[in-house]
Amino acid sequence: MKIILDNLTVSYRRHPAVHHASGTFAEGEATAIFGPNGAGKSTLLKTMIGALRPDEGAVHFDGGSLADIAYLPQQSEIDRSLPVTVTDLVATGLWRRTGAFGGVDAASLAKVSEALATVGLSGFASRTIDALSNGQFQRVLFARILVQDARLILLDEPFNAVDAKTTFDLLELVRRWKEEGRTVIAVLHDYEQVRAYFAQTLLLAREVVAWGATASVLTDDNLRRALDKVAVWHAHAPVCETAKEGA
Amino acid sequence: MILATLYETLVAPFAEFAFMRRALVASVALALGSAPIGLLLVMRRMSLMGDAMSHAVLPGAAIGFMLAGLSLPAMSVGGFVAGVLVAALAGIATRYTSVREDASFAAFYLMSLAAGVLLVSVSGSNVDLMHILFGSVLAVDDAALLLVASVATVTLLTLAVIWRALLIECLDPVFLFSMRGHGPWWHQLFLLLVVLNLVAGFQALGTLMAVGLMMLPAISARLWARSVGGMLVAAVLIATASGVGGLLLSYHVELPSGPAIILLAGVIYLLSLLVGKQGGALPRYLRGRHLAE
Incomplete structure (x- = not known):
């Protein structure tokens, strides 16, 4: 089953949290969603399970449906x-x-x-x-x-405030899921975890900054761009201009 | 000798007087229905919701009273409609504006309460207002008994059927959503049960006191049990004991029965705070000392 983001924009009280995101999550791979605070990572996951409604665009499930998802909420x-x-x-x-x-x-x-x-x-x-x-x-x-x-597993910050031994054990479980052919998508904060266990990375800063093989995505240049984007958005653009023009 | 005294104190009032027997059945039925509802309110962190709803019921009851006099069916239907209306309006306001659920409930129930007091004072004497506000478990007639028993039955059966969904919804709402579990519907159905139980408690305890039998035993239960099932049993037992004890107290000491029942539930709560096995002050203190040694 492939998950396709099609020009996806999701707002929280008119402030765009995810902005015109497009792309495809690789089937049977482990993809990390990585990005600064406020980059819309959790919002994206919640939209994928249907808990938030997109303003524009859609999430498509190619060869499956919402019923194939197992979702891990944040502990909070x-x-x-x-x-x-x-x-x-x-x-x-x-x-x-x-x-x-x-x-x-x-x-x-x-x-x-x-x-x-x-x-x-x-x-x-x-x-x-x-x-x-x-x-x-x-x-x-x-x-x-x-x-x-489930064939598709979504994890929202699975290792926040979790001890090192548990994190290691659970990451091994993620590896096993991948070997069983399941697709795993996880919101993560730890650079090393992403590099070691996730072949694919989506670098998100409201927009898609980069998406693909982890090594090519997590470059210093991309990370700096991601940080800048979130900062700029905070400062200048509280309302989605592009969506308004489109509507 | 002791047996005779016990009989005189505990059994004779119910054996000798029909109104006491009715009151007994009414309080036990109320305890059976209200206590589990109260426990769910506590677990959903909506402890004050019962209070808000009990006030919300008032204008409906008052309109029923204006139309049909002191008629239980009219006042009950009116109260039920008013309660559901306030719950629905508060729900809509929460959903479509940025006002939070508790604040929006507070706003609507206060308006409802003021409207109720206005209606009662325009149409009746203060005695009537007192009757609606404080009820009288010793004047429960057949119709009221039937209402209380039916509500307890409906409540227990409905809870048995939707228990899993309700519990998962307050435990992990986003997960339930991800499983297509229709979260909001369970919540609405539950609010309906809350209103139904308040209306049932209305004749016996009054709109303001009914919520006491709902919440106090439920809050005390957490101090006695470590599992959800255990808390449920504890809440029902405490509510029943408060009902029976309160009636006896009101009989022997000649107190009004409604407040006697609720105050007894309050005393049990205070005792639970002190000696409750799960996190009461005294057991906590003693356990702390063990660790220190």
């Missing part, structure tokens, strides 16, 4: 104070099969415990999520992605 979007068990949280990944009303059978539960074992949390099944560390919680969310078993 999740209310971790609820005393829900680890098993229950991972089992929410079964939603497409169970819906709001369907039962969870033994085979599905076995899948859940297998996923927990894969992320190294075998003994944690009946713990509640309010008692987990950041790293442990992120492992739980990755277990949920394993349960979802």
Whole structure:
């Protein structure tokens, strides 16, 4: 399945967060979305899952649909104070099969415990999520992605505030997903992680600054241009002029 | 001897008086429906929402009162319509403007409350206003009993069916969206249940007191249980105990029953703060000392 951005513009209260982005995410590859703060990275992911509506342009799924996506939200979007068990949280990944009303059978539960074992949390099944560390919680969310078993995996800042050992383990999981032929797209902040694990990079600063093989994208020149673009936008162009002309 | 005293204190009031039996059934039914709703409000960080909605119900009840006098069906339907209207208006305002949900609820319920007080004072005496505001669990008739029992039944059945969706929606809304889980619908259905339970509590406890039986046990529950299921059981138990205890208290000490029930729930909350097993002040202090040694 290919994901194609077609002249995509998304605004947050009329301020363009993603501006006329076009391009194609390589199928079966790991692509990092990299860029300065406020570059529209999370906005782009949320638009891809349909949670935000584009002002202009569209996201196309070639040979698949929204149903093939597993999405990992930023940790801050999740209310971790609820005393829900680890098993229950991972089992929410079964939603497409169970819906709001369907039962969870033994085979599905076995899948859940297998996923927990894969992320190294075998003994944690009946713990509640309010008692987990950041790293442990992120492992739980990755277990949920394993349960979802999707062809396309979207990760929004998966390693923020996560300890080094967990980050390493989860990055190995990303590598495995790629080997299984899944497409992985992740918003990342760490240069080294991108270089080591993601063959493709989309450098975003509201606009697409560069998109392609990581080594050719993450050049000093491109990075400087990305920083400049975000700064300029902040200063001068609060409203999307191009979109207005087009409309 | 002790048994006789216990019987006199705890059972005799209900055995001897029909109005006490009705009140007992009404409070237990209310506790069963309201406590889980309150727990969900707490978990969704909407603790003050119940309060706002209870005020919002007032003008509808007042209009029902103006049209049909002290008729429970008319006042209940009116209250329900007003509650749903305020919830809907607040929802629309949140969705299409930059006003946040809590602020927009506050704005609409205050307008609704003022309209309600205006209507009541134009049309009736102050005694009527007191009746609408504070209710009377000792004057619950068959119709009211039926209403309370039906609402408890509908609430529990609906919650059982939509529980998973509600819980996932407050846990991880964006994820539910990514799974095409129709998040907003569950929320609307839930708000409908909130209004329904407030209207049910209305005759027995009054519009202002009904929310107490909803929230106080739910807030106390977190101090006793470590799982969602445990909190649910704890909330229902505390609400039931407050209802029964409050009735007995009002019978023996001759207090108005509604405030007695809610104040008892309040006392249980204060005790829970002190000795609650999960994060109460005293257990926390003791555990802290163990760690230090």
